[in-house]
Each structure stands twice: as C-alpha cells, then as structure tokens.
Amino acid sequence: MAQINRTTRRSRRPIVFDKITVIILVVFIVLAIASSVAVFNLVKNIVTGWTITPLEGLAIDPQSGDPSNSGEIVATLPAGPVQPEGGPTPEPWDGTSRVTILVMGLDYRDWEAGEVARTDTMMLLSLDPLSHTASIMSVPRDMWVNVPGFDYNKINTAYYLGEIYDLPGGGPALAMETVEQFLGVPISYYAQIDFMAFERFIDELKGIHITPTQNVTLAVIGSDYKQELIAGETVTLPGNLALAYARARYTEGGDFDRASRQQEVVLAIRDRILDYTMLPTLIAKAPILYQEIAAGIHTNLSFDEAFQLATFAINIDRSKIKTVVIDPSCVQFGKSPDGLDILIPIPDKIRLLRDEAFTTGGPVGPATLAESTDPAVTSDPFSLVKAENARLSIQNGSWLTGLAASTATYLRDRGFNIQEETNGEASDITTIYLYNGKPATVQAIFDMFEAAGLSKPRLYNRTDLNGQFDLTVILGNDWANYVSTNPLQ
Template sequence: MQETHMENRRLPMAKKRGKFDRTTIIVLGAFAVLAVITAIVAFSIARDLFKSWTATDIEGIPVEASNGEANNNTIPTVPMDQQLQSDGPNPDPWDGKSRVTVLVMGLDYRDWEAGDPPRSDTMLLFTLDPLTNSAGILSIPRDLWVNIPGYDYAKINTAYFLGEVNNLPGGGPGLAVETVKQFLGVPINYYAQIDFNAFVRFIDEIDGVKITVEEPMTIAILGSNKKVELEPGTYTLPGDHALAYARNRKTDGGDFDRAKRTQQVIIGVRDRILDFKMLPTLVVKAPVLFSELSAGVRTNMTLDQVIKLAWLVQQIPSENIKQAVISPDMVQNAFSADGQDILIPIPDEIRLLRDEIFSSAGAVGPAAVSQDDAQLMQAEQARISVQNGTTTEGMASRTAEWLRSLNLNVVDETNADQLYDATTIFIYSGKPYTVRYISSVMGLENPRVYNRYDPNAQYDIAVVVGADWANSNNMP
C-alpha cells in the first residue's frame, strides 16, 4: 500500500447538508469545551480590531481596555457573569488559578425522539492545571456499571436520564456530575453540552480538521447515503466527514476506538485553531463563530470563566495534554440482572489511569519526592486526617507530627473505626499531588487508595496507619 502519512489530502466541503439522522448528535459532546474555548480565543484575539471587548484580567496576561465604541451589530455581547444557557447544577467556584475540571456530555437523541428524557452517550472529562501548564482528557465508556447516588448500581449513562425524569436539583447534568465525581473521586467544577450541527459548521468555518487515519475504514456521511473509503494517510476532513470519522464504531475496538478518534479530532481542532496561518481567518470569522457556538452550548460556566479557561488552554503545548480512554483491560465484560451488556470497572487500574491524567507527576507510587512534588502538594492545601488503625498507642499523633514537619496540613488525629493490617488512604475531594506525596514519603510501595467523594467532609484525605506502618516505618 502506498505510504500517504506525509501527504495531506483535502476532502471537499459539503455544499448542502441534509437533515442528520437520529444518531448524529450523540457523538461530539466531547468537543463542546474545546470548541467554545478555541472560538473565544479567536474572538479575544480580534477584540482590538473590533473595539468591543473587555477581557478578564488574568495574572500574567496583560489586558488592555478598548477605547473604541462597541458595534453591537458586529459582535454579540453577553454579560460576563451570565451562564451560557444553563439549567443544570450550580458550579463549584473556580479562581482561575487552580485546577479546573469540566464534564462534557453528548446525549442520545433517540430518547428525545421517543419522547423520553435522554441518556448520555458520550462522557468526557476535561481537566486543566495552571500550576503545571498541563491538561488531560479522559473518555468514560457509557456502559460502565457504577453506583449512581440515590439509585444503586446502573450504567453510567443512565445518570442523566434519572436526574431528568425525577426532576432532581440540577436535573440530568447534576446527577451525571455527581455520579462521575463519586466514581473517579475528583471534583468537577462545570459541565457542558453542545449542539453538534453548530460544531460541524464550526469545522467547516476553519476549513476542516487535519486527521491521520491509521487503518482502512468506511465512514457513513450522516444525513445522506454517501459512504467514503479512507485509506491510511493524512486528510483535511470537512465537518461532516470529521463527524462521521469520530462516530464510526466499525473497527475492532468498537466504542473504545471511537473514544480515541473523538479525542483525536478534539486535538486536531485545537491544533487547527492555534495554527498561526489560521489566525487572520479566525479574526474575520470570530463574531460568527462565537455567536453560533454560544447559541448551541449549554453549560454552567459564565462567559468570564470560559475566557479564563480559553487563555489557559491556548498556552498549553501539545505535549502537555494527556489523552486517555478507560480501555478494555480496565474493565470486565458482564451482564446485568436484566440481561444488559455492562462493563465492571477494575478499581485499581482505573485509579492509576486517573492519577496519570490528574497528576502531572504520574500515578501515585513510591517514587522519590522532588522539590516540584512538594510545591504541588503545598499548593493543593489539602486537609489531612491521620487515624490510628493499630493497637499501638499514640501512632496517629506520632505520624501526624512527622507529617506536619514535612509541611503537610494535618488537621485531625483520631482512632480508626477498625484495625488495619495495611496503611490505607481515603480520598474525599481529589488531591492527587498530596496523595502522591504522602505515598512517597511514607514509602508505600503498593498504596491502598480508595475514593469516598464527599464535598462536605471535614478533611480531604484520611491516612489510616496500619500494622505494617507500626511495625516498620521511616519516622525519626
């Protein structure tokens, strides 16, 4: 087969887009955050030309107020503190400097067509850490069998449905966010959904997205009977082709491969936007892009917060963006009691993957502690409870005093509710750098780490010292 990876074959843009079929809208939910971010980055770049923009003053980013008069016929205006079409959960506060995480969802419109509340078909977690100038994207399979708060175990994609049908506070987005929070043990600040027709138009407006196809495949162009054969190589895909490429399940990996392709297109869009050669075009099109995307996005972020996130994203180099998918080796295939195909999570495997995405230093482990590790730990300001899970009197107080000497914020010393053979760490609000630091300084080679997400807990992390620590430790 002729090698084509170094070539760039441009496929023609669709002249007229027909009505998409019922599965069109369920795939590109993962694109919402980066689509909005990149459009607003371009919009912000153009602000001096349009003389109608006042951006948030972010530390380290000079912002000049415009002296010109606004032309409201050219640029749509939105109050900086207004949420963008949100009827979901109230967001956790974000100061623009600490880690921020967004749950992005695409919905199964087949449910809507049937007159039922929708289930989520695409779930993706986007996280950004200004401290390390890094970001991560984690795709979550829709068939994961997890505990849904208040509703026992079910597929993770039913959380949205249950929140909607039962009119819970925050609706479907609220319960979906709480479910993912509990499952992964990390805080989530915001959620986002998108109108995917607008996003297809967005890709066409930026003249397509460059994609490298690794294996032969046939993609079905939605809204038509057209099929396109893609051989291995590099292509510039128009919006409808990019959508068809991302949603294609007919490969050996099925939904797992689809998740990888979705992330591939996300990064392709980002790279396209940040390509210097695109900036003149984006400056001209920025008002249209912003208008279309803001009309098609539902999120509990304010415009001010989106702009902060936009500036941070465009400064992160590609090598600092981690991409991951909960893969087949992290789950077990099974059947539910009513015969559904489900995926049973393997907690230890998923925890390691989570740590890789949410900690720039990698998975929690006994590696040597560096100065950067200590700085990142202190920046998290995690509240720590040290609990004695042994019969050795005073073990909690001794350990707490030693950890304080290492600048850890120990706020509680007490006895555990039972005896522990092995030292165990419980996470209540997702502080990955602190967990890594504690595991390292205590020399825990195979740390037992469990998620007990509880935003109302009096501390962020509980360290329960076990018999292994009482019998052998490195305290002076």
C-alpha cells in the same frame, strides 16, 4: 456532500438526530473564544466594524473602559452561564486552581423518540494553571458505577435519571456528581454541545487534519454517503466527516477506539485554531463562530470564566496535554442484573489512570516507593503500607469474640490506618473488599496470612473510589482459629 480535501455538492436527506452529540464544548467555548481573543489583540480596528445579529453574550463596546486606552476595544462579558434555568450552580473559579469540566454528548435517538436522553459520550477536560498542563480523560458509557440515590447503573443513565426525576440541577448535576464520586476528581463545570453546531464550526475552520491509526469507515448522519479512511494517511475532514470520525465505533476496539478518536478530534481542532494561516479566516468568521457557540451549547461556565480559561488554554504547549482513555485493561466485561453488557471497573487500575491524568507528576504508588533508596523506606517492611495510608474497616465475621479489636490493634501497631473495628457478616473465610487501589496494603495482609500458614483471603473489587474506606476486611473463622491458639502480640 463535502468530501475529504475537496468540496462537491450532492442532495442531502434531512438530518436525523443520532446518538452522538459529542465532545468538543471546551474546544467550542474555550478555544473558539480564544480565537476571538487573538482577533481582538490583532485586529481591534476591524472588530469595531462588525455588525452582527444581537445575541446574549459578547458585546463589543468601544466606548467603555479607560479613556486613556486610546480607543482599545473592551469586551463586555455577561456573568451568567449558558444553560437552561435550573441547571447546576457553578462554584466561582479563582483563576489558579485546577479546573475540570465534564463534556457530554447526548443520545439523540432518545430525543427523536420523545424520550429523555442518556449520555452517549463523557469526557473530562482539566486545566492546571500552575503547571501549565491540561488533560483529557474519556469515560466509557457502559461503566457500572454507583449513581447517587439510584444504586448501581450504567454511568450513562445518570443524566437521564436527573432529568426524569427533576432533581436539583437536573441531569447535568447528577451526571457531574456521579463522575465525581466514581473518579474522586472534583468537577467544576459541565458542557453539552449539539452536533449540528459542531459540524458548522468545523466547516468554518475549513476542516481539521486527521491521520487515522487504523482503517475507518465513516458514515455520515442523514445520508447514505460513506468514506473510507486509510491508516497513516493524513486527510482534511469537513464538519460532517469530522463528526462521523468522532462517532465511528465499528473498529476492533469498539467504544474504546471511539474515545481515542474523539480526543484526536479535540486536539485537531485546537491545532487548527492555533495555526497561524487560519488567522485571516478567524478574523472574518469570528462573529459567525460566536453565533454558532451561543446557539449550540449548554454549560454552567460563564463567559467571563470561559474567557479566562481561553486566555490560559491558548498558551499550553501541545506536549503538555495528556490524553487518557479507560481501556479494556482497566475493566472486566460483565452483565447487569437485567442482562445488559456492562464494564466493571478495576479500582486500582482506574485509580492509577486517574492519577496519571489529574496529577502533575503522575501517580506515586507502591511500585515507585519500592524502588526508593530512602533508608526510611527500605528499612521498614511496612513502609509501603504507611505510604499508602489506606483507610481500613476491620470487621469480625467469626465465632471468636473480640477478634476485630485485637486484629485492629495488631495492625495499627504496624502502621495500618484502622478507621473502624466492628462486627460483620458471618464468614468462614476472611474476605477483603477493595474500593480503592491500595496494592501494598492488600499484599501486606496476604503476607500476614501466608506467614500464619493460611490461604490468602478472598479479594473482591468494589467501585467506590471516593467512599469512607479503601478496604473492608471481614475476618473469618480461618483467622479466628489461628488467633485462638496463636495470640497476636
């Protein structure tokens, strides 16, 4: 069994596929291919001497290209993605737009039992060529979201449902659509990686350097071997312990801590590959690395696109890589109708976290605008509402005919973005359903009711970050009683 900082051999049990296949596709396919790019540039003559088992993928053809290039090596990359037939069709990348990849690890206990797998890990990796930045965002597997066509479920069931019902694009397509709808972030590509290839890849890198922030007990898959890591102590983890570190969840923060550790592993692999002392190893091991990649991943990224992404990724400064985890402050803990533990998203907090990860300058919300010295902002009491531009549906749930229309007109005259006015379910108390984080708009409605001497409307968070409306307001008899004696002007 390989241990920290030294290698000894013990008898190993046969490896049993466990519930984590985790994370690192883009590190595999982007950074590993990036290492090959570096190898091509540094040791062209050495590359010409490679002899490797024929594979679908990278073909070294020293005879191709412009004859005037004095023997420069040309890498011929196939255009097709590395995925089973019937997988989701990717949109071509233009080379300049932000590109986001959903990285998935599957629950191999399902596979071992002969069942269709659920996702155990979901991570978004996003690259922005224009700002030369990247971001990594982890999504908890127990998040309670709308799975298109299947109502509300844990987010980790999307892949399973897409596979078991044989939907177009299969599990990857439905998983991508679900995460895209949940966060409102366009997702171009997906990737899956198996943990055996992950272990082998780390071993070829001679391990990765990790400095844990808390004590962690590592349990190696397929073995009774365990290793204790001490907070603040930098260690070099071989493949099996790196995988154990990425999958460990028995710390105070549970799955939230594990998501952070997985991001640590991604960045540690990046740092290891870009360490100049690794170049001789990469030169010698690049054919092996490529074979491991070809055997261990499924993705709708073509090699050509991966090559482009690699060229960009190796030039991103470490300080320009954001890491974001949806943590306990962004969710409410609850139970599903069938009694499962679930995480209910808090939309305004999820939105701010999303913007932090996927916008170059970070979120620009009401708190930021409230500090503005712009006269156009400070002189207009509804400036924050106008800046949010929340899409509202105004519905009449009261006894007073025409209440939705008169209230919509009143709000529209003050800068509210009213998208719909209609009848709704009967209600004594005005109720707001909040789908996206629009705190200034909600507060303005609260203020309106307070000025009328009424209690604040009831407020419920609903998950639909990419839906038709940001808020639905169902006007109750409380508002009707006020308006009937105090006409809106």
